[in-house]
Amino acid sequence: xxxxxxxxxxxxxxxxxxxxxxxxxxxxxxxxxxxxxxxxxxxxxxxxxxxxxxxxxxxxxxxxxxxxxxxxxxxxxxxxxxxxxxxxxxxxxxxxxxxxxxxxxxxxxxxxxxxxxxxxxxxxxxxxxxxxxxxxxxx
Numbered sequence: 455x456x457x458x459x460x461x462x463x464x465x466x467x468x469x470x471x472x473x474x475x476x477x478x479x480x481x482x483x484x485x486x487x488x489x490x491x492x493x494x495x496x497x498x499x500x501x502x503x504x505x506x507x508x509x510x511x512x513x514x515x516x517x518x519x520x521x522x523x524x525x526x527x528x529x530x531x532x533x534x535x536x537x538x539x540x541x542x543x544x545x546x547x548x549x550x551x552x553x554x555x556x557x558x559x560x561x562x563x564x565x566x567x568x569x570x571x572x573x574x575x576x577x578x579x580x581x582x583x584x585x586x587x588x589x590x591x592x593x
Contacts, residue, residue: 481577484527488574491520495567498551502560514555517566521548543569 498513525544528537547566554562 485577487520487524488570488577491517491570492574494520495563495570499560499563499567502563511555514551517551518548
């Protein structure tokens, strides 16, 4: 594919993501972060397989940024235990990815991808659960 075509595709993807972010609610934004993280983990895994060290580092760096975004979006005042548990998982995943990159360990990346995929599955179910079971407000 020509460079100009690749730039065009990249620009379209950037505009598409920017548009989605503008109109997304917090659940949708979290889901977008999880999807981006899953994609970055898959890319990192591919770079491990192909022994592409520099590209692997870029993909791992993207994963770490997204995990940081997920962690910074947690509301510890409202969801004390859940927020703390998620924070611990995000921290664990970040540490594991750093170790994986240093030790060239694709199995650790796959472990993190499995954890993230499980969390992502739960987030994908949440909007439907909330629609069917509205949360009662405290008076």
